Amino acid sequence: MTSPAARVSQELLTVTIQKRFSGERESSFLLDVEFVAAKGFTILFGASGAGKTTLLDCIAGLQSPESGKIAIGDFVLFDPAARVNVPPNRRSVGYLLQSLALFPHMTVQENVQYGLAALDEGERESRCRVILESFRIADLARRRPGEISGGERQRVALARTLVTRPRVLLLDEPLTALDAVTRSQILDDLRAWNHAHGIPILYVTHQRAEVFALGERVIVLDAGRIIARGSPHEVLQRPESETVAQLAGFENIFDCSFVAAHPEQGTMTCRVANSTLDLEVPLSRVDTSQPLRVGIRAGDILLASLPPQGLSARNVFPGVISSLEQRDVTVVAKVNCGAEFEVHLTPAARDSLQLQVGGKIWLVVKTYSCQVMQTVDSGGIKILIFTGDPTPKSCCGITCVRACLRQLWGSPAGASCTKPPA
Amino acid sequence: MILQALTLTLRLAVTVSVILLIVGIPLAYWLAFSRKRWKFLVEAVVSLPIVLPPTVLGFYVLVAIGPLSPVGRWYQSMAGHGLAFTFGGLVVGSVLYSLPFAVQPMATSFAAVDRQLLDASALLGASRGRTFCRVVLPLGMPGVLTGFVLSFAHTLGEFGVVLMIGGNIPGTTRTISILIYDQVQALDYAAANRTALLLLALCFALLAVLYGLRRRASWNLWGWR
Incomplete structure (x- = not known):
């Protein structure tokens, strides 16, 4: 986007919040977080009910924490000690609600100009035009939200939030309802906008793909607390706790028992519970008397229609396909080889292997695709x-x-x- | 005579429904959005006229605007004459009596506006006033319209309160419903029938227009859903 007034801010969003709230689960728990967000994307990652939306509501001023402090640079938004609690309409926080909340009785143009009431007519028009063009929705200006598609509505809501030039941007699962193509287009738009403006952006999601697509930093929330933070690679690729692992999308998590360690080979053998399946996994420091868990991403598993030979992979199991199902552009196969594995592959791979339910198949898993986690009982x-x-x-x-x-x-x-x- | 009563009735109905529009919108807004603990008391008071016999309401209004009450004395000193048995007195009584018919549909439609839209408006920098004018009022317009028409129609057909407060003075307080009562008392059934039919037709036409409008006017007019 080439807005002349685009400013690159060096302001940090600093957040300390303690708030008791009742989540979607039965028990009420404490939201207790502390973090600093610099310019660029900070992903808030966690299951639903982890407190992500409440956290954003507190920053935007829709809910008040019990204690803590929220500030953008030296602009204090919330500080009970100093009796500061700036109302939401004066916070300069752009917040894209999960429901979008477009005004149904206004056209796209009126929606986008809604936040520009303080500007004069000409400036309002020109800013609106620029942002509608940069989000490729200029031709929708006279339509109403009910007359445009979901992806277009998403863009309009995004444009409406961004056109006010907020000092901090909060996005609550903005792409959940969209198909893969639209999603990646809007991600591109967002990245371009971020490149031009450079303000702190908090991006809430529970989709792993979005974390890797946007993420510079990720904060993992669970039950109101930060349980991990760092780059997406550090946090999600090699999770050390099972909660993070589940969030990070390990579709296959097996209860295992320790069989033997092979320090000279850098591996150890674990047996999947209730089966005779032995997995060879990376050697890790675990308490061998306690049960283990091994996580394997569905996308990291290879399938072969003939017995594979000459592979470096240590885990090769024959099995039978128990179900095949296409979701969006991913084919989800369940393969039974004594234990059931979930495998993700592309429709093209399915067709070239001529996969069908009941068919015999070989499953290949690299040692390093197996993530060992220790269960705490x-x-x-x-x-x-x-x-x-x-x-x-x-x-x-x-x-x-x-x-x-x-x-x-x-x-x-x-x-x-x-x-x-x- | 019937024309005189009709003009008076229409004048009363217009005055009352316009006053209720002005008073009702802020009251309905407060009822829809206030988080005060004693809100239920106000709700009960506003709804009282629905269940109360008009004679009870009329009686207390009559006492309240009479020369024995401070309000009545104050009005007398300002206007030079009392409120009872005048057009002004009728307006006061009718406004109170039709209050729930105006306020309840308005409050319901304001409360039905999606809270997320109000949040979105605030997040875009709008004050509460601006949020009300640009979001709550336009989206609650069907309810406002209903409240306006219902209070108008309700005032048209009012009898008890008018009789208690206004009596039966031709050109000043004799509305159509009082006229019908008069005609029946005088055993002039033919005249009573004509007057009654007129009121029936008028009220039916009004309600038909209201529901016809509502069918088109709801959100569909704005191309939503």
Whole structure:
């Protein structure tokens, strides 16, 4: 976008929030986060009910935290200590609501100009024209939201938010409802806009693909707390806690038991529970007496229609296709080789292998596609309390398992820290 | 005589429904969006005229505007004459009596406006006033229209309150419904029939126009959904 007034800001969004809220789950829990977002995309990643939308609502001023501080540069938005709580209409925060909330009784043009009331007519017109053109929706200016497609509505809502030149941009799952092609087009538009303006952008999603498409930094939220942060690669590619792993899209997670370690080969063997299937996985520091879990991404598994030979991959299993289903541009195959694997492949691959339900197939998994995670069960909780962790005994439910996972994630030694000191 | 009563009735109905439009919109807005704990009390008071016999309401209004009450005395000192048995008195009584018919449809339609649209408006920098004028009012317009027409029609057919407050003074307080009562008392059934038929036709036409308009006027007029 070539807006002459495009400014590159160096303002940081600093957020500290404590807020008790009732999520979609039954229990109410505490949203307790602290982070700084620089210009560019910061992805907020987490399951629904993790507190992502509440967090954005607090930054935009639609909800008030109980305590904390929110500021853009030195513009303080919320600080109960100084009795500051700027109302949402004066925060200069652009917030694209998940529902888009386009005004149904106004045309596209009126919608986009809604936030420009303070400008004079000419400036309003020209800004609106520029942004409509850059989002390729200029020909829709006279239509109403009910008369345009979902992807077009998404663009209009985005344009309406961006045209006000906010100092911080909040996007709540803006692309969830769209097809893959439209999604990538709008991602391109967003990236271009970000390149020109460079303000902090918080982008909420639970789709792994979007994290990798946009992400410079990712913050993983679970039950109101930040459980991981860093680059998408660091956080999602090699997750050390199971919560992150599930969020990161490990479609296959198997309960396993430790069989043998082969330090000289850099591998170890694990048996998938209730089967005779032995997986060869990277050698990792785990407590071998405790159950393990192995995560494998569905997209990392190869299929072969003939017995493969001369491969570096250590895990080759014969199996039978139990189901085939196409979702969007991905074919989801379930393959039974003693344990059921979910495999993602393209329609082209399905056709060239002539896959069909009931057909015999070989499944190939590289050792390094297997991610070892240690499950923490209630035994782990006792140990954590034993080692002096201040976790109160009263919370030995789900929350405490989470607390333990967090503890595991935070420690450099990984999962082996659950061993009690001698 | 019938023409005189008709003009008076229409004048009363127009005055009352316009006043209710002005008073009703802010009241309905408050009812739809206030988070005050005692809101339910106001809601109950506003709805009272629906269940109360008109004689009860008329009686208290009559007392309130009479020379014994401070309001009545104040009005008398300002206007030089009392409110009771005047057109002004009729207006006061009718406004109170038709209040729920104006306010309830308005409040319902304001409350039905998607909260996310209000949030979106605030996020785009709009004050509450601007949000109301540009979002709540246009989207709640069908309810405002309904409230206006209902209060108009309700005032047209009003009897008890008018009789209590206004009495039966030709040209000043004798509305159509009072005229019918008069004619029946005088055993002039033919005249009563003509007058009654006129009122029936008038009210039917009004409601037919209202519902006809509403069918087209809802969101479809704006090409949504």
